[in-house]
Amino acid sequence: MPRSFTTGNGHLQVSQNLRFNCQAPKGNDANQLLQTACERYKKVLSQPDGLLPEARTKEAAAGQLNTVLVIVKKDNTKLDDKTDESYDLRVSQNGEAIITANSVFGAFRGLETFAQLVRRTGKESYLPGVPLQIQDSPSYAHRGLMLDTARTYFSVDDIKRQLNAMAVAKMNVLHWHIVDSQSFPLVSEVHPELSEKGAYSPDMIYTKRDVQGIIQYARERGIRVIPEFDTPAHTYAWSLSHPDLLVCGKNEPWDKVAAEPPSGQLDPTNPGSIKLVGELLREQATWFTDPYMHVGGDEVNQKCYTDQPHIAQHMQEKGINATQLIAGFAQQLHNITRESGKVPVTWEEALLEYKVDMGKDTIVQVWTTADHVKEVVKKDLRAIVSPANFWYLDCGQGGWVNTAKGFNSWCDPFKSWQHIYTYDPLTNLTGTGNDDKSHPNILGGEVALWTEKTDSLILDMKLWPRAAAAGEVLWSGRRDINGNERTTVNAQPRIFKLRRRLVQHGLRPDLISMLWCELHPGGCELEL
Amino acid sequence: MPRSFTTGNGHLQVSQNLRFNCQAPKGNDANQLLQTACERYKKVLSQPDGLLPEARTKEAAAGQLNTVLVIVKKDNTKLDDKTDESYDLRVSQNGEAIITANSVFGAFRGLETFAQLVRRTGKESYLPGVPLQIQDSPSYAHRGLMLDTARTYFSVDDIKRQLNAMAVAKMNVLHWHIVDSQSFPLVSEVHPELSEKGAYSPDMIYTKRDVQGIIQYARERGIRVIPEFDTPAHTYAWSLSHPDLLVCGKNEPWDKVAAEPPSGQLDPTNPGSIKLVGELLREQATWFTDPYMHVGGDEVNQKCYTDQPHIAQHMQEKGINATQLIAGFAQQLHNITRESGKVPVTWEEALLEYKVDMGKDTIVQVWTTADHVKEVVKKDLRAIVSPANFWYLDCGQGGWVNTAKGFNSWCDPFKSWQHIYTYDPLTNLTGTGNDDKSHPNILGGEVALWTEKTDSLILDMKLWPRAAAAGEVLWSGRRDINGNERTTVNAQPRIFKLRRRLVQHGLRPDLISMLWCELHPGGCELEL
Incomplete structure (x- = not known):
């Protein structure tokens, strides 16, 4: 709109x-x-x-x-x-x-x-x-979609198809969560062993040429590509070529020391860890052209570190606790990122949990709950909002962990396009009146798709048209020019049409409602 | 198994x-x-x-x-x-x-x-x-999948693709919910006006040849095809060619008189209603070869009838209330079905709500909740179980009604394959010990897909592999030969494989968990 x-x-x-x-x-x-x-x-x-x-x-x-x-x-x-x-x-x-x-x-x-x-x-x-x-003109400069290509590998064509759809929805940032514990598909030229051992298979990789092709394809549609190299947690796949750098890897019951399998975190007390990550970041700073670089930093498990005798000893000698240990590692990463000419982006834990003393240029991505957005703004840092309780596209589609009881996803229920559409990134911000249309510290937001339960066959329908509901909030704002909240009733015909445009672009998006409702505008409304 | x-x-x-x-x-x-x-x-x-x-x-x-x-x-x-x-x-x-x-x-x-x-x-x-x-050999004779082709039309090829998948999962009944309020795709030869006016479009139809082709294709895979002609509710599309037979159609706010739009029920006091339905049933009894015929009977709204002055007067004259009016219509349908050489199947309301005095041959399909199965068995009728709280495949994927608040589906949460797998059709049955493997009154069950939010592009993933979780319960029983409940942990590798077989058969099924978990059996387990 x-x-x-x-x-x-x-x-x-x-x-x-x-x-x-x-x-x-x-x-x-x-x-x-x-x-x-x-x-x-x-x-x-x-x-x-x-x-x-x-x-x-x-x-x-x-x-x-x-x-x-x-x-x-x-x-x-x-x-x-x-x-x-x-x-x-x-x-x-x-x-x-x-x-x-x-x-x-x-x-x-x-x-x-x-x-x-x-x-x-x-x-x-x-x-x-x-x-x-x-x-x-857009309400927010940062209108993103985060795609995880580590839990599931997606082909370059799969990614380009999403870039086509993003252009239709006027979304302008692909946050590429490129590696994680499950696989390391990126073929680094300084550390080729990472993907040689860490990719799911020799076919499930991204070469420098693939990366540059995706960046150029995105640029031709006005879309930025921000890579994420998530450490020190979410790094099991790194250990397949660097076993000495990982602690609490797969030998332990994963749920005691990690958010999901396989467990394992880089050992911050081993100088090889920051050396390896730093070398990768410096190389990737030359491949990726965007000014931002995402260094991850989410879900670092403290018990994983405190359980290791040599790490416990290290902390005792330095007089620091586990959060300080993690914060120190993060600060090194942020500095390397800056030295490489990039603005560091981090998940919220680095600020709110590990209390990293951040440079004012640092950008904090909020994910655990929308309530945390104001905490970031209070500290006068810039935020990207992607709250799981509104904008996580993988929620509510059943659990993927094999367990006798945990059949639901951790972030139930499913985030319908309507629910996504009603989230206002400015909610509860001090210094933002309800009729304000922006806040200097809110760069924008991202919908996120973690791919424990998504592969190429169903990727389009997990992302679309729901991502576009956030796309409209970020382009047009939750409120119209008169300060009135936009309604899902008014937005629905646009989402119907957008879906058909995406089908025309070769995508297989989800259906928001049956044909009868599309053919009879107003016929499927209900005042509750 | x-x-x-x-x-x-x-x-x-x-x-x-x-x-x-x-x-x-x-x-x-x-x-x-x-x-x-x-x-x-x-x-x-x-x-x-x-x-x-x-x-x-x-x-x-x-x-x-x-x-x-x-x-x-x-x-x-x-x-x-x-x-x-x-x-x-x-x-x-x-x-x-x-x-x-x-x-x-x-x-x-x-x-x-x-x-x-x-x-x-x-x-x-x-x-x-x-x-x-x-x-x-199978634990249950009736291992079904219900597909709604009225809210969304599916091509003959879409349906055949599901029959291929059913054969892989050893499921043997396609319950074809062929017409409903939203569209009437079946081209009757005695009443061609029904689809001429009632189909979504002239392309979105099933001819006699299509029907017979599907029946033959199913038969070649050992799959029965049971058609459903749902009346007197869910009939708005019938009224497009027979406006005089419908009451409380679209002129009223739909939510006061119907479960979903468009509203409208056949008028049981108009002799034309039973005449039209009867003529259709008699014709279809010759097209469909299965001994069963489903006559629907769900979600009949009483207020829809009591609000009509001529129906209120009719009931007063006959000394009957609305449930008796509905029961009388249902009984006529059951009799026509029998006269046509078929066994009537009905949704549970006909028995439990409208108290139809049923012949002992009648089969009752339970859907509102698994708790109702025992009510049917108590009355010594045969049941097909398809409880919404376990086996409805459309639940938990967001609301499709356009409303300011109702963003969730009516039957949240999503029914994961694990949840589907843990349902035992014999739960709480008097006269069935927990280690019994069958009950004479339980014919079997069906997973059901209502298609308010599903079209051809995403049909496969809405059905599969989740339908097969019910398929295994119905073929193998919830308990093994030693009386132990089968576990999702043991079933998971079979579901992984089944999904790959279906991909090989040209389907696009849902992903139950990421490749890492498939590659590392036991690696994604969790004891809660």
Whole structure:
């Protein structure tokens, strides 16, 4: 839903030979990016939109649309949390469509909006609601999707398919949780042994070329790729090539020392641990182009460390406890990240549990509960919100642990698109009135998919269309221009349509409600 | 899991030219059915099984398997609740596989078991565990899957794909909930107007030829097809061609008079209602070959009737209340069903709520809660169990009604395969000791998928592999031969494998746990 718009009730027939006139400054790769995007949207516009037939306005066609003029004003193609994604779209009665944007990435958003407005039945294309004026820009700079490729490996094509969908939902950050305890699919060139021993199989890997291909594909859609290298917990797969660096690995009952199997944490008292992680981070800082680098830091089990005699002795000698030990490791990671030219991102525990004394540049991702967002803001740090009780897409679909009793997921119930849609990242923030639309410390948010129970066959339906419910909150804000909360009743027709667009893009998304409800707007409502 | 078996530790190489010698009496279509099945399994056995590599026994191959001998003793090809599905499978060290069965349908089960035992890596085929003896037969005669093709239309191919999966899970009843309020896809020849007006679209229909094709395809896999024509509620789509027969249709707020939109019930006081339903039932009794016919009868809303002045007057004149009105309509339906040569099946409300005075042949399907099973048995009627709190596959995946608050499904939480697996159809039955393996009044059960939130793209994953968890309970019983409850810990490796078999059959089933857990048996267990 755009920030502001006015529409008329005429419509234009869209020419079968719709011409794109796409103009960007020659500096950087702005023009190249724009031409690629225009070619892509030209193709999209030549194909049916996959939507249901709609009642047409009775008014005769106001004319024909032959040309889309796209004007990018600046050659800045830096893709980061300051990127200007605003755009202006105007279509006049006389049949000219003009998209104006400060950056090429803003132009991408305008092209997507334009493509979504043109109805393409397969027999004809037309643009209703003319004359049309849209001024649009996102409420939040960070509109992300976290995908875990370690519990389950996903092919490069699987990932690109999600990037296509993200562009439709105007989401702009892929948080790539690339390695974890279960597998290490990334083929490092300085430490190739990590994936040689740690990948699920020699076919289930990401080479440097794969990584760079994904980054470029994302960039062509205005999407940042932020990699995560989660340590010191969630590292069992690292130990397959570096057994000496891991403690409390699989020999112990996993549930005593870890959140899930296989257990094992890097030993912070072994200098080899920070050396290995540091070397990997420094290498990856050159592969990944985004200014952010996520260093993980979640779910570090203290008992795992205190149980080890040599670690206990180390702590005693240094006069520190387990949280201080963990904090020290995290601080080293943050420093290495900064030295590599990146902004460190960390899961919330580093701040709220291990009390790492963080630089003010550090970004904290909140996940355990939405209530913790205000704790981060209080400490005047910037937050990314992805609370499990609202935005974890893997919840509520049954337990995956093999147990006599634990049949439910740990974060029941299922997060329906409606539940996702009603989460406001600004909830309970001191210094944010209920009618405020932003907070300087809230960069934005992410929906997250941990893949204990998801593989390629069902990936699309686990992510979509629910991710787009968060996408709209992050682009448009929970409240409209008049300060009123947006409702799921109003959003539902947009989600129905978005799902059909995704099917047209080759995805297999979840169904939010049966065809009868889609065919009969208002017919499936209920006031409780 | 077969009823009883013994295995050795040798293995046989399976010849690339494995020969099937399939012998059945010439009476009926026994021999034809058997040859078709043998051809099908020959093809299955020529393809990889899709399973993960397994540790091979070190023992040298005991020999080669060149021939499968299948012997069917009787020519009875009646497929009903008395069908003998038992089989005997023996493979000796000298390399002969012999499947013996009383009926061709028992032979199908033996062929499926044999196919599941032969490991096919793509490079080689071998049969481990030789010498092998299996005596097998099902605990329950009725092992069903209910699919709703009215809320969402599924193609004939979608349905056949499920029949393939059912054969893998040894499930033998497709309960086809073919029409409902949302659409009427069945093209009746005596009342073609029902689908002309009531189908979602002219493409979303089942012709007589489609129906017969599905029945034949199912029969070739030993699967019965029981159609359901649900009245007098759940009939809005009927009214699109017969508006005079419906009361409390869409003009009213649906939630006051119906369980879901669109509202509307056939008017039992209008003689046209029973005439129309009766004519349809009589016709369909000739299309569908199964001895059972399901006449629905669930969720009839009394207020819908009492609110209508002409119905209120009718009840007053007859001296009956709304439940008696509903019971009278149901009794007429049951009688028509019997007159058409079929056994009536009804949802539980007809017995427990409307107190229909039922013939002892009537079969009652329990759905609202497992606690109601004993109520049916007390009245000495036969039951099919499909309790929503255990075996409804659509639960716990978010609400589909568009409302400001009702974001969860009515039957939260999600029914995990483990939860499904732990349901025992014999729970709390008077006259059944805990170690009994059957009860004469429990025909079996069904998992049910109502399709408010499922379409073709995600059908497979909503059904599978969870349906197979019920499939094993119904084939093997909740307890083993020693009376011990089967555990999810023991069942998990079988579900993992079954899922891979289904992928090999072209399905897209759900993932029950990540690859790491499948690769490390016991590694993801937890004692709570």
